[in-house]
Amino acid sequence: MNDIVIETRNLTKYFGKTLALDHLNLQVPRGCIYGLLGRNGAGKTTAIKLMLGLLRPTTGTATVLGCDCQNLTPQIRQRIGYVTEGHRLYRWMKIGELAKFQQAFFPGSWDDKLFNDMLDYFELSKKQKIKTLSNGERAQVSLAITLAPNPELLIMDDPTLGLDTAIRRQFLEGMTEHIERQGRTILFSSHILSDVERVAERIAVIDRGVLRADCKLEEFRAAVKKVRFNFAEAVPGQVDIPGLLHSRQNEKELELTLIGTTVEQIDTWAKSAGATYHKDIDMNLEDQFIEFTAPDTNRSLFQWEEIK
Amino acid sequence: MALWIQISPGSNEPIYAQIVAQVGRAIATGQVSIGDKLPAVRTLAGELVVNPNTVARAYSILEQQRLVNTKTGSGTYVADPKLRHADAGRLNILTERIDNIITQALNIGLSEHDITRTFEDRLRKFGTKPDGGKRKK
Numbered sequence: 001m002n003d004i005v006i007e008t009r010n011l012t013k014y015f016g017k018t019l020a021l022d023h024l025n026l027q028v029p030r031g032c033i034y035g036l037l038g039r040n041g042a043g044k045t046t047a048i049k050l051m052l053g054l055l056r057p058t059t060g061t062a063t064v065l066g067c068d069c070q071n072l073t074p075q076i077r078q079r080i081g082y083v084t085e086g087h088r089l090y091r092w093m094k095i096g097e098l099a100k101f102q103q104a105f106f107p108g109s110w111d112d113k114l115f116n117d118m119l120d121y122f123e124l125s126k127k128q129k130i131k132t133l134s135n136g137e138r139a140q141v142s143l144a145i146t147l148a149p150n151p152e153l154l155i156m157d158d159p160t161l162g163l164d165t166a167i168r169r170q171f172l173e174g175m176t177e178h179i180e181r182q183g184r185t186i187l188f189s190s191h192i193l194s195d196v197e198r199v200a201e202r203i204a205v206i207d208r209g210v211l212r213a214d215c216k217l218e219e220f221r222a223a224v225k226k227v228r229f230n231f232a233e234a235v236p237g238q239v240d241i242p243g244l245l246h247s248r249q250n251e252k253e254l255e256l257t258l259i260g261t262t263v264e265q266i267d268t269w270a271k272s273a274g275a276t277y278h279k280d281i282d283m284n285l286e287d288q289f290i291e292f293t294a295p296d297t298n299r300s301l302f303q304w305e306e307i308k
Numbered sequence: 309m310a311l312w313i314q315i316s317p318g319s320n321e322p323i324y325a326q327i328v329a330q331v332g333r334a335i336a337t338g339q340v341s342i343g344d345k346l347p348a349v350r351t352l353a354g355e356l357v358v359n360p361n362t363v364a365r366a367y368s369i370l371e372q373q374r375l376v377n378t379k380t381g382s383g384t385y386v387a388d389p390k391l392r393h394a395d396a397g398r399l400n401i402l403t404e405r406i407d408n409i410i411t412q413a414l415n416i417g418l419s420e421h422d423i424t425r426t427f428e429d430r431l432r433k434f435g436t437k438p439d440g441g442k443r444k445k
Contacts, residue, residue, distance in 0.1 A: 033359055172357045180350055180360060194317035198358045218365075221322050282320040 005030045005153055005185045006051055010060035013046050020046045022209040023060065028187055028202075033179050035200030035217070036189040039293060043209045044189040045085060048157050051187075052082060065153060078106050081151030085158045087142040089130050095119070095141055096126030099148070106149035115148035122170070136167045143174050154178060156188040160195060168195060175199050193285045205301075207293045213301040223301055224288040227266055229254045229275040241269040245297045255281070257291045259299050311340055311347070315356050323358055327366035328373075335375050335386055337434050346376060346384040373398075 006028040013021040021043045028034045038044045049055040051062050053069045062069040067076045090098060103110045119126065122140040130138065139159070146154065154175075160168040176199055178184055190196050196203065196217070203220060205213035213220060224245070229235075235254045239247055243261035247254060254275075258266070270278045283291070291297075313330045315323050334340045346352075349367060353360035367384050370376045378384045413423045 032361075169357060173354075176353055176357060176359060180353075197317040197323060198356075201359050201361050218322055218324070284318050284320050286318065 003030050004028065006062070006064050006187065008047070008051070008060065008062040011047070011050055011057055011062050012059045013043075013050060013055065014058045019209055021050070021206075024206070024211050026204050026211055026214050028185060030183060030185050031179075032201040033175060033186045033188070033199050035196040035203040036187060036206065037191075037193070037196065037203055037289065038189070038206035040191075042206045044206055045157055047206065048155060048187075048189065052080070052155065074105075078109065078149070079152040081146040081149060081154045083142055083146050083154075083156040083159045085161065087135075087139045087159075089138060089142060091129075091131040093130050094126065095124060095128050095130065098130060098141070099126065099145060102145045102148070109149045109151075111148050111150055114150070115144055118144040118147065118174075136163055139163055139167060140170065143171060147174055147178060150178075150181065150184075152184060154184070154186045154188075156186070158189050158191065160190060160192055168192070172199055193289055197285050205289070205292065211300075211302075212292070212298075215301055220288065220292075220301060221285065223260045224257070224283065224292055225259075225261070226255060226257050226281040226283055226287075226291070227278055228281055229256070229270055229273070229278040231274065232276050233274070236273045239273075241265065243299065245291060245299055246294060259292070259301060311344075313352070313356065315358065324362050324366040324369070327352075327356075327363060328369050331366070331370055332373070332375060340386050342386055342388050344386045346386070348383060 004027045006026070008024045008026050011021060011024040012019075024043075024047060036044050036047065046055065050057050051064055051069055053072045056070065064072065065076050065079055067073065072080075090101075093101065099115060103112075118140075122137070122144070124133075124137060124140060128137075130141065133141065143159070146156075156171075160171050163171070172195060175186055175188070179186055179199075188200075200217050202215065203213065203217050204211060205220075215223075231252050231254065233252075235249045235252065239254070239256065241256065241258065241261065242265050243258045245257040245259050247256045249255065266278070292301075311331070311334050313327060315326045317323060319326070321329070331340075331346065340346075346367070347355070349360050349363045353363045356363070367376065367378065371378055371384075374387055376384050377387050410423060413426075418426070
């Protein structure tokens with residue numbers, strides 16, 4: 001199955017005069033884990049809330065599971081699981097009561113065995129009150145009640161924010177187990193790039209309300225690179241190389257961060273600029289993300305990449 | 309079969325490449341033998357807590373390198389080295405890499421003798437014999 005589960009077209013949201021999301025066009029294909037990245041305030045939560053019909057777009061549209069987001073029917077909502085940022089749950093309920101309450105929204109699809117197994121695994125009891133739980137335990141309950149209906153589309157807004165390593169790992173395990181069921185799709189936002197790297201197949205980068213990248217994770221990994229050039233004399237004043245994100249220099253060295261530039265283009269440029277020597281500088285995903293979203297950059301990574 | 313794979317996200321090397329390198333090394337050092345079955349994609353993905361597609365990609369690269377065979381519906385097995393004939397392209401890449409290493413070694417002042425000894429020492433770690441390169445069993 002190669003269809004699109006979420007599609008936004010020019011999705012735009014103003015809060016008063018503040019532009020939170022600027023003509024977002026993205027597509028989430030079925031069957032993948034899709035990581036939504038961006039710095040604080042970039043517009044990730046706004047995008048998610050618009051997709052779920054919890055906010056009204058200023059202009060533009062979005063469809064989820066083939067249905068317009070502003071008119072999501074209860075039947076469509078039953079196929080979507082949503083984990084809110086901060087795992088807000090009804091504090092006065094017991095875990096068992098919350099499960100019963102949640103179950104009512106997912107008639108026919110609630111897997112009570114899965115729910116109980118997860119509670120056992122987390123060493124939680126249905127008798128415990130939500131308000132007595134720690135942050136981590138509340139997150140575990142939130143994960144269990146979201147996965148129990150076996151949602152076709154799982155949307156998680158920064159699910160591992162503030163959680164310890166062990167509970168974060170449980171979330172990642174939950175995600176990889178869920179995606180192995182046929183036709184399931186997960187969209188999640190996160191700041192923890194090592195988590196994203198483990199589980200995400202595709203990523204989108206939103207930067208100040210604008211979509212800057214929408215591609216496979218490994219394409220992003222391969223595209224953003226840093227090269228250091230050495231010069232015998234002075235560093236050239238003008239740097240005319242395809243895909244330049246930004247440059248840094250001292251007397252005889254020039255360090256360029258590039259996107260989508262081929263090895264041949266780099267070699268050609270080095271020769272024409274008279275560099276004596278150049279070498280790639282290692283970058284991990286975090287380095288790449290920081291360089292890609294640095295304030296002086298605006299190049300994007302999707303116009304040269306084919307979206308299936 | 310002892311196949312221990314340890315991945316580290318946040319490293320400079322993509323996760324699929326880490327898996328390829330470690331399985332490749334396990335095969336080269338004889339930690340796994342011809343005909344051994346690799347863990348199923350889903351099993352390994354579950355153990356490493358990574359996207360199953362990442363493991364699938366690593367396995368398909370290993371297959372392209374002819375280090376493993378995939379039998380449909382059965383699994384992925386370590387291939388017979390006699391069938392892993394090195395093609396010219398891969399040999400060229402390897403020669404280039406060795407040249408780079410020799411350049412670096414000479415630049416830090418190692419003699420030809422030092423370089424040869426270092427290579428021999430490292431080779432021994434992989435369980436090869438000095439003469440024909442046959443693996444000790």
